[in-house]
Amino acid sequence: MSSGAQAKTIKVSRDLNLLAPAFRAAVEAAILDCNDQGRPGGPxxxxxxxxxxxxxxxAIYFQRGRTVKPPRHTVTNAPTNEFSWHGYGLAVDVIHATQLWExxxxxxxxxxxAAVFARHGCKWxxxxxxxxxxxxxxxRCRASPSDHARSLIRSGGVQAVWTEVGADLPDIDQPAEPEPASMRPAAPHMNDGGDVDVLEVETLVGRSxxxxxxxxxxDDRANHCAHFVAHALGLDFGYTCRAHVGGSASGANLRVHxxxxxxxxxxxxxxxxxSRTQLVFVTRRDVVSIATKTMGNIPQKHVGIVRDGIVYHYSNTLDRVTSQPVGEFLDTFQRLYAGDQALFFGEIPHxxxxxxxDPSGQAGVSEGTIAFELRRDQKDWIARRAEDDAGKAFLAGVEIQQPAKGFFGLFFPVARYYGPVFAPEDHAGVIGQWAYLLDLTAACESRGFMNLVNTYDxxxxxxGFYQLAAHTPDDNLILFFRExxxxxxxxxxxxxxxxxxGRVFNVSPDGTATDLEAGILDPASGEMQLQRFMAFLNPNRKLVDEQEVLQAARLIWWANQDGESSKLQVRVAARILGRKMARTYHPRYRxxxxxxxxxxxxxxxHHQGRAKVDVVRAAMAEPREADREAALLAIGSVSYPERIATLSGRLRALKSAGHLxxxxxxxxxNEFA
Incomplete structure (x- = not known):
C-alpha cells in the first residue's frame, strides 16, 4: 500500500530495475497497455x-496512523518490508499520472x-x-509474504524468493510445446563470432x-525461443542472457516482445x-498492436526464424532447435494455447x-553522394574517395581483436595518429575558457587529433578529439550528428x-524510417542506450565489417578535408562540458x-569514469587549493598511470602558458572569470 505521500527524508523508489525480472516485464507491459492511445475508452x-x-x-509507513498522526487510520499492517511484497521487488503501487490517488x-x-494487469499475470x-x-x-504470490518467504530472503536474498515464485526468469510460464511432425537434423556450423549466419540457420537444428x-x-524451466533466435542473429539489445546470469560472452535477448x-x-x-528470411511470431491476436509494434508480455508467445517456408525455433520439450513448415507451426501453437492465436511477421531487428x-565504392551509390573504396591490408583498413582518381588513400583504422577482453573493432595506434589537431587558442575567442578545459581531456583521449576513431569498446x-561516444541518448556523438x-x-x-x-532517422531505400535515437535499456549497465544508432555505425561488435569501416572512413575524411567538422566537434564538446558543469559537477561539488x-x-x-562521487568529494575536502588540485590529480594514478602522466604534463603546460x-x-x- 502506498501512503499517499512521500516521506520527507526517504523517497519512494520507482526504479523498475529493482523488481523481479518476470514481474518487471509484466508491469512494463501492463503500463504500456493501460496507456495505449488506441485503447477502447482511451488511455x-x-x-x-x-x-x-x-x-x-x-518503518515510516507503519508508524503512520499509529505513533504518527495524521492520518487517523493506519496505512499498512506490515511492520517491516519483509512482511510486504514491496520489500521483495514483487509489488508495485499504480496511480493516475496527473490525478494521483483520486x-x-x-x-x-x-x-x-486491474483488468489490464490481470492479463499480464498480476493480482490486485x-x-x-x-x-x-x-x-x-x-x-504467484499469496496475499502477504509467509514465514517461508521471510526465511528465504534472509538466507538467499530476493533471488531465492524470485526463484521460488517463478519470477526470476523471463517467459518461464510458457507451456512446453509438443514435438513437431517434421524435423530436419543437420550438422551445426557457427561462424567465427559465435553466431550463425542467417542463411545457415538450418545447421543449428538439433542443437541445445x-x-x-x-x-x-x-535453465530448462525457461522458454528459450527468443534466446535461440537472438543468439542465432546476434541480437544483444534489451534484457539479455548476459545481464540475467552474468558471463563474458555477447548477450542474447530473452524476451519475445x-x-x-x-x-x-x-x-x-x-x-x-x-520470400524473405524473417521472424515469425505466434501469440494471441488481441495482445498485439501492429501500429505501435507492441506485444503483450503474456506467457503464450513464441518466435522463430522462417526461411523458405520453414520455421526454425527452439523446442523446450525437446530442449533443442527444431524446424517445421509455417502452417504446422501455427497448428502446433493453436492446439497448445488458448484463445485466438495468430501469426505475425517481423523483419529481422536492425x-x-x-x-x-561495395568495397569498390561504385555499386548502389546514388548521384551526389560521396563514396569510398575500401581495402584491407593485413590489419590495416585503407580508404580512398571513389570518384577522385587522384585522391589520396588514408588510414581508416587498424583491426584489434582481443576476445579475452571483448575487444573487436578499429583503433589507431598512437604512433600512427595523423590529421588536424585541436588547438584551443583557435577556439577560445568563440567558447572562451572552455577551450582550455577541453584541451586537458583531449590530450588524454586523443592527443587532440580531430579524426580519431575507436569502434572496439x-x-x-x-x-573525434573529445571521443564522442555513440551509446548515450541526448549526448555526445548523436548531438554531433544532429548538427x-x-x-x-x-x-x-x-x-x-x-x-x-530534431531526431536522427535512418531512411532505407524503400522509405522505411527508423528512429536512431530511441533509447533501449541495457540491463548490464542499467543505462538507456542508443542501440540502433550504435548498430548503424557498427553492426557487429564481434568482428570488423565493411559497414563499420565505411562509417569510420566517412567521418575521418570529413575531419581531414573540411574545417567545419573540427569547428562542430568543438562547439558540441563545449556545450556538453558546460551543461555538465552547471547541472552535475557544480551541484555535486559546490x-x-x-x-x-x-x-x-x-x-x-568523470569523462573517463575513473572515480565515483565520494572519492572526488574527499579530494575536494582538502582545505588548501594546491592540496585540492594535487588530490584530484592523484585519483586513478595507480590504475591509469599513463593517463595521469599525460594529464599532469598537459596541466603544467597550460598553467605555465597562463591558460589555466x-x-x-x-x-x-556558468563561465570563468
Missing amino acids: LNAMVYEGFRSPELQ PGRGENWFRDV GGNWTSPDLPHFQWG ITELCRNGFT EIFAECPRVGLWADADQ SDLVLAV RARFTF ALADPEFRRLFPELDLRG LDGQLDTVCALIADI GRKRYVAAT
Whole structure:
C-alpha cells in the first residue's frame, strides 16, 4: 500500500530495475497497455508510483496512523518490508499520472487498470477484504509474504524468493510445446563470432541451448525461443542472457516482445513477403498492436526464424532447435494455447540499418553522394574517395581483436595518429575558457587529433578529439550528428540519414524510417542506450565489417578535408562540458569560486569514469587549493598511470602558458572569470 505521500527524508523508489525480472516485464507491459492511445475508452494514464520499498521507508509507513498522526487510520499492517511484497521487488503501487490517488472515475479507474494487469499475470489489492486499490503484485504470490518467504530472503536474498515464485526468469510460464511432425537434423556450423549466419540457420537444428549460450543460461524451466533466435542473429539489445546470469560472452535477448518491438516492420503473416528470411511470431491476436509494434508480455508467445517456408525455433520439450513448415507451426501453437492465436511477421531487428557496402565504392551509390573504396591490408583498413582518381588513400583504422577482453573493432595506434589537431587558442575567442578545459581531456583521449576513431569498446563507436561516444541518448556523438546533418557535405557522406523533428532517422531505400535515437535499456549497465544508432555505425561488435569501416572512413575524411567538422566537434564538446558543469559537477561539488584547474580535473575524472562521487568529494575536502588540485590529480594514478602522466604534463603546460590556473568558476553565469 502506498501512503499517499512521500516521506520527507526517504523517497519512494520507482526504479523498475529493482523488481523481479518476470514481474518487471509484466508491469512494463501492463503500463504500456493501460496507456495505449488506441485503447477502447482511451488511455488510462497510469504510472507506477512505487516499486521496491526499503526497510526504512516501510518503518515510516507503519508508524503512520499509529505513533504518527495524521492520518487517523493506519496505512499498512506490515511492520517491516519483509512482511510486504514491496520489500521483495514483487509489488508495485499504480496511480493516475496527473490525478494521483483520486482519479476522476474513482474505483472504476482502478478496476480498469486491474483488468489490464490481470492479463499480464498480476493480482490486485482491490480484491482483498481490506481493499488496497493502487496495489498490484506478482500473480504467484499469496496475499502477504509467509514465514517461508521471510526465511528465504534472509538466507538467499530476493533471488531465492524470485526463484521460488517463478519470477526470476523471463517467459518461464510458457507451456512446453509438443514435438513437431517434421524435423530436419543437420550438422551445426557457427561462424567465427559465435553466431550463425542467417542463411545457415538450418545447421543449428538439433542443437541445445547449452551449446548455443556461452554465458551459461541454460535453465530448462525457461522458454528459450527468443534466446535461440537472438543468439542465432546476434541480437544483444534489451534484457539479455548476459545481464540475467552474468558471463563474458555477447548477450542474447530473452524476451519475445522486446524482439518484436525492434523489428523494422511487423504485420500479419498473411501480409508478409514470404520470400524473405524473417521472424515469425505466434501469440494471441488481441495482445498485439501492429501500429505501435507492441506485444503483450503474456506467457503464450513464441518466435522463430522462417526461411523458405520453414520455421526454425527452439523446442523446450525437446530442449533443442527444431524446424517445421509455417502452417504446422501455427497448428502446433493453436492446439497448445488458448484463445485466438495468430501469426505475425517481423523483419529481422536492425536489418534496416545494414548498408549494402561495395568495397569498390561504385555499386548502389546514388548521384551526389560521396563514396569510398575500401581495402584491407593485413590489419590495416585503407580508404580512398571513389570518384577522385587522384585522391589520396588514408588510414581508416587498424583491426584489434582481443576476445579475452571483448575487444573487436578499429583503433589507431598512437604512433600512427595523423590529421588536424585541436588547438584551443583557435577556439577560445568563440567558447572562451572552455577551450582550455577541453584541451586537458583531449590530450588524454586523443592527443587532440580531430579524426580519431575507436569502434572496439562498449559504446561501439567513438569519434573525434573529445571521443564522442555513440551509446548515450541526448549526448555526445548523436548531438554531433544532429548538427552535422544541417551541412550539405555531411548529408552527401551519410545519404541514409535524415533529421526529423530534431531526431536522427535512418531512411532505407524503400522509405522505411527508423528512429536512431530511441533509447533501449541495457540491463548490464542499467543505462538507456542508443542501440540502433550504435548498430548503424557498427553492426557487429564481434568482428570488423565493411559497414563499420565505411562509417569510420566517412567521418575521418570529413575531419581531414573540411574545417567545419573540427569547428562542430568543438562547439558540441563545449556545450556538453558546460551543461555538465552547471547541472552535475557544480551541484555535486559546490564549484562556485573554484579554480578552473579544479573544474577541469573533475571534468576529466568523470569523462573517463575513473572515480565515483565520494572519492572526488574527499579530494575536494582538502582545505588548501594546491592540496585540492594535487588530490584530484592523484585519483586513478595507480590504475591509469599513463593517463595521469599525460594529464599532469598537459596541466603544467597550460598553467605555465597562463591558460589555466588564473580564472575561477562563476556558477551564476556558468563561465570563468
